[in-house]
Amino acid sequence: VAESSISVSATDTRDRIPRSTIRLLLLLHLCIVAPLAGLLSPWLIALSLICVAWRLAIEAGRVGYPGRPAKALFVLAAVGMVVAIAPVPLSLDTAARLLAVTFALKLIEARHRSDMLVAVLLGYFVIASGFLFEQSPVFTGYQLLMLAGLTATLVALQPTADIQPMRAQLGMGLMLIAQALPLTLAEFIFFPRVAPLWSVPVPGLSVTGLREQMTPGEVAELARSDALAFRAVFESEVPAQRDRYWRALVYSDFQAGTWAVGAEAAQGPASAASPPVDAADPFNPVGQRADQDQPGRTFDYEIWLEPHASTWLPVLEQPLVSAVSRDGMGRSPLAGRLGAGAPRRSFTPSALLRAEEPVLGVLRYALRSRVGADRQEPALTAQMRGINLRLPDQESPRLRAWAARIKAEFPMPQAFVERVLLNIRAERFHYTLNPPALPREHSIDTFWFETRRGFCTHYAGALVFILRSVGIPARLVGGFQGGELNPLTRHVVVRDYDAHAWVEYWAPGSGWTRVDPTTAVAPERIEQGPQAALSPADRATISGIAGARLAGLVALEPWINWIDSIDHRWNVWVLGYDTRAQNDFLSPWLGAVTPGRLALALTLAGVLAVLVAVAFPRVLRTRMTVRLDQARAIKTYLVFARRAGRCGWPPLAGETPAAHVQRVARGIDLNDRIAKTSIATLQRVLYAPTADVHAADVAALRRMLCRVSGRLLVHRLKTSTP
């Protein structure tokens, strides 16, 4: 009996890992750990690379597997390195580091398929932990590829009779992930969002953006960064560029050339009466004045603050309503940890909003602000007055004397401020991002009388100093000014380079009044944004995308806006999809969003998603391969028609392919059987329902038509030679 009886035992290949699979896994390991490189120390990265190199050497047969002592050494070294970075035993980043290193160590230790499976599972875990540190859409796409790669490794680790090509395995991995996406979406939408089960250690992000201390010069660093600070979505109208003063921090302490938040923070949250209240505010029933009585306009807006690991929360000018969303806090480990209604943010005496814990995820809060009017406050408390008048005794005597002279001339605060600004306009002051360095002592004297070059912090700091020195309470406000309006989603994008500093002083009768000395030296900064105020020399110091953005490259702008709008929608729909968003999204369909209804909806959507996933490869096949087969069949006929044409039998106008072949066959007295078969095959391939056409049919057609055209050629040679 001629039979190939296959009796390869299925177990003998079970434990050997194909070399290609190991290479794939090593590559994936590098790609998966790379996004976490910022968390790892150079030593840890070196250790990972050594592991990869060792494994490659094992595969090449140069070295053996590490012995017991070597393994112990590696583990000790890894743990030591992780502990050296952060001795805190169980913080999130420590856990992520340990995971990444374990993943690497498992690679050299794994001999058998089962060990490799553990390595793959660890890889999945590392991918998930990577999302705690970065969540952008691009990164998500990258992580999806990594997931598909790991899944392909899992496929490759399955023992099979014959070795599958790597491409097929990767295709299988991609297909599995693609098929899982509809179901994932259903789960994402309908899976109930629950409050954290227990409190978790908080990732130790490094503080970015504004600092609580400011030495003139630091904001210049910020001005070179184009990192996103926050996005603001306005309910209806967007205030003008020059009115968009986003207050974030108030620097009250001045010491040795550095402004610090100091006393303001030490005071802690203010009493409820401290922020100006609004009659319309449901949370403040004891509203004092109606909106209409005050000059200025109110704006309702929502802020999507990017994580900065600090506690400041920017507010537009003068916040009125503490309509901070009670449950809607993006992805923050702080969300929901406290009971409902417990204050998680509070206003400071300076009418600023502070979070109680560092902002580590995209944070969303809604506010109402008044713009364009002075802050009407009944009176300045003695404590606030003291804080806002404090100055170091010996600092900058020249400027003190100068200010005292002016004060004698202009006793009213408003007039005094006008006079000082006039001085800035009149003297040769310059706005630049690259000012000369100032000494620690008498730095303001040096700036005001000698260098006269600086940017917002220099001018604002000097003005606060002048005001305080003559007894006018004043404070330095740090925050952002302006921001670009994205026309696609009508939100304002505020980036680090929009960071700005200005002054608020107390004028009896009108309260805290904003004055921005930068308008005196570089009004275009306020009117048009940071790029307008920069000199060519300044621009040269800014590089990359920040430079391009600041330079206002017109061609790039739509793209930048488009990308930013996608980012924003991602924030709103994906990252910010929490209990409240789920409720808002589903209540039109489900009515009350109860766990029972969610479960029902999840089941229905899940079944649907699985059906879609199962149908997907079939649809893919018929759409792609069958069309291709038919196209090949047509091409085969066209080749035949060209050959026939060369022999003097071109297709006639309006003749169908089958009629053409039949005419040729009759003309050359072709064997009846060959003619009939080829015509039948042609008819079937060209006119059968697409699903019934197979590659084999096309091959048969090609053979048939080749025979016909061969006969035709012979016929022609026979008839032409005599």
Add this chain to the structure above:
Amino acid sequence: LRARLDRWLDERVPATPTVTLSQRNVFIFPTPTGFGFAGLCLLILIGGINYQSSMVLGVAFLLGSVFVLTIIHTFQQLSGLALVLDGPARVFAGEPIVFRLHNLRLPPPDRRRVVRAGWPGSPPVWLPEPGAGKASLPPLQARRRGRFRPPRLRIESRYPLGLLRAWALPAFDLSVLVWPTPDFALTWQNAADDSVPVGVSGQSMNPSRSNSGDPTDGTDARPFRPGDRPRAVLWRAWARGWPMLVRKADAGSVAAVPETEWLDFDRVQGDVEQRLSRLAGQALLRHDRGVPFGLRLKTQVIPPERGAAVLRQAHLSQVMDALATFRPLGENLSEDSARG
């Protein structure tokens, strides 16, 4: 419990000649890796909840979905397979029985099948693609004569991810007739005829090494030398791959074979099985030498056959089948004598 499970299985998946795998007869359950994977999903889910991270939740959902879809994929590995088992019609007891498995159904061209098949307790083999031949399963052994039914075949797949194992335990409606192991040592119990030697060689058969063991058991044999009579050659042994052997006693004369026409169960020494083995040995020897013989097996009587070779071959089969299925107390032949 084991027995109850088996009974349940027999009811749910009865034996059929061709087995088509479907929801009825395919079982599916996570492997240890699958449980590990599910635990991983759960851990990531808890992490996502605790850190309120939509993306981490997303990873957990994605991995969970992959797991769910793998159920379908793994099930589809077995679903739709149409299997047929074939094996030899007759074997000697103790001989290896090699069954071969065919896969009749053409799968959809885009689906890759990674399926293993095997008997319980022996290493499985890969199921070939349809048209690529048959899978020879690891040999089984029937220790006792009678009808041998193969145990339930175990067909399983863990493809594509190894998270789940789908398996089926089909029973094939197929049996092999197991002839008694021939014992060439002959001892007539009732030595009425003195000319008949008591035992050809005095060696008794050793059942434990009977399997493909020395087929010359019971006879003195020596290697073939040119000039030996063809009839003396142990053709049966030669056909099984042994070198050409000749019976010593026989090489010179045929007379050593007792010229008894009838092999009678009652006249052979030993217990029932031994007697059957010896009768089988004698039947084979006689058939080899072309000596016509009949069989008396209690009530069953098979007359001698003196016809053409084909008829004699059929006669031998008839005799051997009778020996294989003989029940001493005349009970009906039970078919499940050798299961397991």
